[in-house]
Amino acid sequence: MTSVNPSASALRDFDATTARWGRLTMIAGLLFALAGPTYLVFFSGLEVDQAKIWTALLAIAGTFGVLWFVEPLTYYPILGQASMYQAFMIGNISNKLLPSALIAQSAIGAKPGTRRGELAAVMAIGGAAMVHLISLLVFVGFLGSWLVSVVPAEIIAVVQTYILPSVLGAVLVQAIVSTRNLRVTVIAGVVAASVVFLLVPAVPTLAFFGTAIAVISTAVLAWFLRDRSAASPSQPVPEREEEPARD
Amino acid sequence: MNLRTVVDGASTDILSVANLPVLWICALGVFAVIVVQTVIYVRAARVAAPAAGMSPGELRTSFRAGAVSAVGPSLAVALVAVALLTVFGTPAVLVRIGLIGSVSFETGAASIAAGTMGADLGGPTYTQDVFAVAFMAMSLGGAMWMLATLIFTPLLKRGDVNLRKVNPAVMTIVPGAALLGAFFALGLGELPKSGNHVVAFLASAAAMAVCLGVAKVLRRRWIREWALGFAILTALVVTYFTVGAGLFPVA
Numbered sequence: 290m291t292s293v294n295p296s297a298s299a300l301r302d303f304d305a306t307t308a309r310w311g312r313l314t315m316i317a318g319l320l321f322a323l324a325g326p327t328y329l330v331f332f333s334g335l336e337v338d339q340a341k342i343w344t345a346l347l348a349i350a351g352t353f354g355v356l357w358f359v360e361p362l363t364y365y366p367i368l369g370q371a372s373m374y375q376a377f378m379i380g381n382i383s384n385k386l387l388p389s390a391l392i393a394q395s396a397i398g399a400k401p402g403t404r405r406g407e408l409a410a411v412m413a414i415g416g417a418a419m420v421h422l423i424s425l426l427v428f429v430g431f432l433g434s435w436l437v438s439v440v441p442a443e444i445i446a447v448v449q450t451y452i453l454p455s456v457l458g459a460v461l462v463q464a465i466v467s468t469r470n471l472r473v474t475v476i477a478g479v480v481a482a483s484v485v486f487l488l489v490p491a492v493p494t495l496a497f498f499g500t501a502i503a504v505i506s507t508a509v510l511a512w513f514l515r516d517r518s519a520a521s522p523s524q525p526v527p528e529r530e531e532e533p534a535r536d
Numbered sequence: 537m538n539l540r541t542v543v544d545g546a547s548t549d550i551l552s553v554a555n556l557p558v559l560w561i562c563a564l565g566v567f568a569v570i571v572v573q574t575v576i577y578v579r580a581a582r583v584a585a586p587a588a589g590m591s592p593g594e595l596r597t598s599f600r601a602g603a604v605s606a607v608g609p610s611l612a613v614a615l616v617a618v619a620l621l622t623v624f625g626t627p628a629v630l631v632r633i634g635l636i637g638s639v640s641f642e643t644g645a646a647s648i649a650a651g652t653m654g655a656d657l658g659g660p661t662y663t664q665d666v667f668a669v670a671f672m673a674m675s676l677g678g679a680m681w682m683l684a685t686l687i688f689t690p691l692l693k694r695g696d697v698n699l700r701k702v703n704p705a706v707m708t709i710v711p712g713a714a715l716l717g718a719f720f721a722l723g724l725g726e727l728p729k730s731g732n733h734v735v736a737f738l739a740s741a742a743a744m745a746v747c748l749g750v751a752k753v754l755r756r757r758w759i760r761e762w763a764l765g766f767a768i769l770t771a772l773v774v775t776y777f778t779v780g781a782g783l784f785p786v787a
Contacts, residue, residue: 296586296588297587299586299587300587302580302584303580303584306576307576308690308693312686314572314573315573315686317569318566318570318682321569322632322636322675322679324562324565325559325563325628325631326668328556328558328562329553329556329558330669330672333543333553333556333558335543335545335665335668337668337672341652341669342669342676344652345648345669346673348648348649349648349673350677352718353718354680356714357681357684358684358688359707359710360684361681361689363711365692370693371577373685374685374689375577377681378569378573380634380637380638381613384761385610386606389602390602392601392602393597393598393602393605396601397597397598404587404589405588405589408590408598409590409594410598411577411580411581412578412581412602413598413601415574415602416606417602417605417606418570418574419571419574420603420604420610421606421610421635424611424613425617425634425635426567428615430630433618433621433629434621434626436621447772447775447779448619448623448658449622449623449658449659451775451779452772453657454726454737454740455619455739455740455771456616456639456764457643457644457722457737458723458737458741458744458771459740459767459771460644461719461741462741463744463763464640464715468716470709470712473709477713477716477717478716481721482724484721486728497651497652499651499721500644500651500725501648504714506717507717508713508714511709511710
């Protein structure tokens with residue numbers, strides 16, 4: 290089936306190049322991302338107990354594990370092969386990369402799912418990545434580090450102590466709004482409140498996995514209590530405007 | 537600076553280990569990889585463009601459109617990242633929050649990891665040991681998304697995994713339920729810590745609700761992009777004053 294059509298072979302070359310280099314660069318990114326914490330844990334002199342890491346990872350897996358599989362599957366039809374390797378390394382997919390790709394496609398009148406649309410998306414994500422890297426280096430790497438060094442210690446202490454509730458309040462509201470499902474919201478709220486205020490105080494050893502217990506119970510209950518009458522099997526891809534866990 | 541005096545697992549001086557030069561080098565390595573990937577992709581697109589019926593001008597337009605439309609969201613991400621610098625240090629924030637991960641997943645994962653060690657992020661129990669375990673665990677958690685991408689993308693391209701065979705209700709209900717369950721549990725878990733934690737949580741939630749409401753009424757996308765940054769800043773400012781006024785006993 291060797292094609293003599295030059296344009297078909299050029300596009301095959303594009304697929305082959307982006308698949309090979311997309312994969313290689315993503316593996317390199319993965320290794321660099323793991324190298325930092327690996328150094329800290331094993332070679333910095335901290336002598337961290339490895340068992341603690343696996344316990345922590347297990348608790349995280351119980352909480353976010355389902356998203357590890359669902360998000361790549363969800364975004365593939367929108368992004369296509371080449372951009373998958375860009376998007377899941379650069380991050381901020383739904384709030385930055387997808388809008389960039391859509392704006393580029395409409396700027397040149399290319400439809401998503403076509404070859405023109407695919408190339409426009411690859412170029413747009415490339416442009417977005419460059420802007421993002423520069424803005425991170427300048428505003429976080431240089432200005433941010435400088436800001437932290439000049440802000441008074443008492444303000445730093447307040448930020449450190451209360452940053453978590455300050456992030457989670459907003460993230461929870463964002464998650465509720467973007468899920469747009471009152472039934473699941475109520476189930477999640479009741480389940481999580483029972484775990485946090487009843488189960489964990491009663492059985493403190495469960496505190497380690499409290500969040501994972503809440504997530505798994507919510508998922509199971511939401512599945513069995515789902516609104517079967519409104520089931521719409523024609524819905525192809527859950528398109529959400531915001532993806533709170535991993536934007 | 538002598539490493540021996542800086543690294544001490546029981547010390548709460550997180551930033552002296554979080555900003556170690558090796559961590560900076562690894563973070564800049566991720567930046568370099570993304571630059572290399574972008575260069576390779578742009579060249580491949582340039583070669584393939586004529587075959588797809590695209591002019592060099594259209595390629596340039598696409599790149600520029602992507603760059604311009606990313607300015608707002610990138611700055612919004614940078615604002616949130618700066619707020620987290622004191623907790624994770626610059627290299628971890630750049631890689632985990634700025635790039636590969638996201639604010640909500642990474643802070644959630646770090647909080648869960650600290651919890652398994654009986655510690656709180658940012659509190660007096662947040663030692664260098666806890667930071668190291670949390671950083672490693674959230675990096676491994678983030679690595680799973682990349683591994684899933686590396687494994688699924690070739691399978692999906694070949695058509696081995698047919699998404700239509702998966703029950704669509706599973707794909708919509710289960711992830712949504714998992715997200716809500718996770719952030720309800722993580723958020724409510726902050727409330728028993730102190731009155732100031734309750735203030736921070738409620739101020740943040742209220743500020744986000746106001747931002748999303750205003751964004752909807754005025755139909756302004758940028759308000760939604762900046763909402764998380766605004767909400768975090770609002771909550772921190774409000775909490776700074778309640779802490780200063782001594783309304784609640786300190787956690």
